[in-house]
Amino acid sequence: MFGAVAELARLIVLFIVFMFVGNLIIEPVYNILEVGESASFFVYTGLAVLFFVLYRNKFQWNGWYEGAEMAVLSKRMSRWLVTTAIAMLIAPPALSVII
Numbered sequence: 001m002f003g004a005v006a007e008l009a010r011l012i013v014l015f016i017v018f019m020f021v022g023n024l025i026i027e028p029v030y031n032i033l034e035v036g037e038s039a040s041f042f043v044y045t046g047l048a049v050l051f052f053v054l055y056r057n058k059f060q061w062n063g064w065y066e067g068a069e070m071a072v073l074s075k076r077m078s079r080w081l082v083t084t085a086i087a088m089l090i091a092p093p094a095l096s097v098i099i
Contacts, residue, residue, distance in 0.1 A: 015051055016061060022047040030093065039092030045087030053081050 026043055056073045073081070 011055065011059075014055065015048075017043065018051045018054070019047055022050070026089065033093040033096065035092045035096045040098075042088045042092050046085040049081055049085035049088070053078050053085070 023043070026047075030039065030043070053073060056071075057078060060072075
């Protein structure tokens with residue numbers, strides 16, 4: 001039981017740090033490209049998907065919880081999710097240039 005609670009706390013902390021660092025990297029780029037605040041949905045969703053892939057493929061194996069349902073994402077699924085996340089991060093600046 002302690003392992004699951006500790007892993008959940010670890011997951012939340014990692015997620016917050018990942019989103020904070022991702023925002024620190026992306027926000028200046030979006031400001032230079034003059035992308036509006038309405039794009040934040042795409043940014044945070046793209047970052048969350050990237051975190052999901054990173055957690056399932058790397059961070060999950062270093063934690064305290066050891067369950068039977070632990071599995072790495074397939075390479076095909078990982079590529080699809082990463083491609084989708086990158087598209088979500090690229091879409092707002094590309095659309096702001098077009099529109």
